[in-house]
Amino acid sequence: MDKLEAAFERLLSPKGPDGNDVQFQSAEAKANYQASITRLRDAIQLREPDRVPVTVLPSMFPYLNAGMTVEEAMYDYDKCTAAFKQFILELKPDMHIGASAPGPGKFYEILDYKLYSWPGHGVAPEHCYQCNEAEYMTADEYDLFMMDPSFYFRNFYLPRVFGALSGFSMLAPYTSILEMYGVAFNFVPFALPPVQATFQKLFEAGAEALKWAMATGASDGELTTLGFPTILGGFTKAPFDVLGDTLRGTKGIMLDIYRQPDKLLAAMDRLVPIMIAMGVGAAQQTGKPLIFIPLHKGADGFLSDAQFKKFYWPTLKQVILGLIENGCIPFPALEGHWGSRLEVIQDIPKGKTAWMVDQTDMAEVKKTLGQNACLIGNVPSSLLKLGTVQEVKDYVKKIIDIAAPGGGFILSNGAFFDEANWDNVKAMVAAGREYGVYK
Amino acid sequence: MSQQLIDAIADMREGDALALVKEMADSGVKPFVILNDVKAAMDVIGQRYEEGTYFLPELMLAGEMMNQIMAIVKPALAESAEEEHLGKVLIGTVKGDIHDIGKDIVTFMLKVSGFDVLDLGVDVPEQKFVDAIKTFQPQVVGLSGFLTLAFDQMKTTVEAIEKAGLRDQVKIMIGGGQMDEAVKEFVGADAYGKDAMAAVKLAKGWVGG
Structure with missing residues (x-):
């Protein structure tokens, strides 16, 4: 049995955190759970299931729709998970992504997280958190980064994006801790007040993160017993986006393409095994094989074809292949428009990946990438918010006609959304069940 | 040369x-x-x-x-005369949204195409757009937003411009992440632009450049 088949077998007989078999709340719940997993398995491996699997992939919508602000969802974990449960019970999707999107507000506060603004910290209570892009890694730090990425992250990057982690900048590299002679010198920084203050904050932040993870984990577990699977194990990123999103920033990485292309390429090579390990590690820890890869700066309009082929795709492809080799299901999201990239990205192993499609034309995607990969999508955010129920149904019917034949299609919205008309969201799911039956 | x-x-x-x-x-x-x-x-x-x-x-x-x-x-350069412009464009990311990269690219392309551009930055309340239309007197207003939350705020902004009696003086274009023609209709803008070049074309079309 190959590793992917083994992963699906494990999903079909799920275990709880204690290692024992999950006790479903009813025989019906178990049957629904297994039917959904089988549907997803067929769709991902490009076979026709009994019907098109249906999912909804929201950002803040379940919480706003429950009458909460994003701020409440980020600070009240019980309220957050209760709203998410209600959302799932109402829609009954074939898979979900859990209630972890809001994240723990208090945790960000404790560590003085500067990379994002969130409700009460630079953003209004009812709005989603947003990234503060900057050059957190400067143009001259590539060599330092490549010498030891973990050292670079701990001593340079983390203190810049978390105010409370400034003490990290005083620590010695762990790789200096070699033998008895001199070993103690490496530990002197731990006696210094700024380092101790940082560790105090870490204990506090860790406790808060655990509290939140217990709440979302319990929520996922309960939903499983009710028959609603999540197969999402974690996430990783394309090496170009690792550098372009939060280290060098958009402007920084675009200039590096001209000013220091060799360093950029070398740094991305350095990141490939690290990003593979990130996804594989998450899948092993959670027992769930689907690894999300949000794709950003390879979209249409960012780079030329030649630049895409040279700078974006090769290392992303290596990450995808590495995940597949280790039994993961890469789940890249083509955020925005990707029509000009389809010919290039279709070059991947058949039946091993699932791609979220946002605004790219579904017919074009099916003809190219869709020949080798399962597609997830692509009801537009604007339609969910502004369209009529009938328009939503018509759109769902249209994309099922295009993308469902032969398998390899999961109906969903196209982009993680905050705001929508609830009737439209329900209509999308209902239409998927109605029109998605294979005959 | x-x-x-x-x-x-x-x-x-x-x-x-x-x-x-x-x-x-x-x-x-x-x-x-x-x-x-x-x-x-x-x-x-x-x-x-x-x-x-x-x-x-x-x-x-x-x-x-x-x-x-x-x-x-x-x-x-100190003593050089003021440059001539094709026209004036007021631009900003609407309140609640702090994304700036798309807006900055549009601003840059408008400037190099010969427009005088006033960039109000990000998280711009509707009243600030209204005030700037009065003082800067642009022919074109560009509203930027990345998130679905921007749909409502763009609509609010267009309504505020209307209420202030300034709607007839300006053409309004929108752009960014989840925007499209349907959103343009919803917010009451004159046009949606997919990228920076579309914005330049729209602005040139409106000022007759």
Whole structure:
């Protein structure tokens, strides 16, 4: 049995955190759970299931729709998970992504997280958190980064994006801790007040993160017993986006393409095994094989074809292949428009990946990438918010006609959304069940 | 005019371009001569962007080259006359949304295409747009937003402009992440632009440039 088949077998007989078999709340719940997993398995491996699997992939919508602000969802974990449960019970999707999107507000506060603004910290209570892009890694730090990425992250990057982690900048590299002679010198920084203050904050932040993870984990577990699977194990990123999103920033990485292309390429090579390990590690820890890869700066309009082929795709492809080799299901999201990239990205192993499609034309995607990969999508955010129920149904019917034949299609919205008309969201799911039956 | 300088900038040879500018400035070439070459190069870059041979790396590098050249020639520029513009564009990311990259690219492309652009930044309340329309007197207003939350705020902004009696004075275009024609209808804007070149075309169409 190959590793992917083994992963699906494990999903079909799920275990709880204690290692024992999950006790479903009813025989019906178990049957629904297994039917959904089988549907997803067929769709991902490009076979026709009994019907098109249906999912909804929201950002803040379940919480706003429950009458909460994003701020409440980020600070009240019980309220957050209760709203998410209600959302799932109402829609009954074939898979979900859990209630972890809001994240723990208090945790960000404790560590003085500067990379994002969130409700009460630079953003209004009812709005989603947003990234503060900057050059957190400067143009001259590539060599330092490549010498030891973990050292670079701990001593340079983390203190810049978390105010409370400034003490990290005083620590010695762990790789200096070699033998008895001199070993103690490496530990002197731990006696210094700024380092101790940082560790105090870490204990506090860790406790808060655990509290939140217990709440979302319990929520996922309960939903499983009710028959609603999540197969999402974690996430990783394309090496170009690792550098372009939060280290060098958009402007920084675009200039590096001209000013220091060799360093950029070398740094991305350095990141490939690290990003593979990130996804594989998450899948092993959670027992769930689907690894999300949000794709950003390879979209249409960012780079030329030649630049895409040279700078974006090769290392992303290596990450995808590495995940597949280790039994993961890469789940890249083509955020925005990707029509000009389809010919290039279709070059991947058949039946091993699932791609979220946002605004790219579904017919074009099916003809190219869709020949080798399962597609997830692509009801537009604007339609969910502004369209009529009938328009939503018509759109769902249209994309099922295009993308469902032969398998390899999961109906969903196209982009993680905050705001929508609830009737439209329900209509999308209902239409998927109605029109998605294979005959 | 120095074709050499125009080519160096347009072909993204940053080092050559800056060396040439320094050489020209040292040998007494007037700043406006150098700046005319820069403008000619920016026209070429704009064309190549429009044709789909240039993308963000080139726009970002062009912006960097322009800033560095300005820094070299600025000391000698103090007395030069005000530039003529095609028209005025007011731009900003609407309240609640703090994304700026798309807006900055549109601003840059409008500027190099000959527009006088006032950029209000991000998280801009509707009243600030209204006030700026009164003082800056633009022909075109560009509303930017990345998130679905921007749909409502764009609508609010257009309504505020209407309420202030200014709607007939300006054309309004929207752009960013989850925007499309349906959103344009919803917010009551005049047009949606998919990218920076679309924004330039829309603005030129409206001011007759």
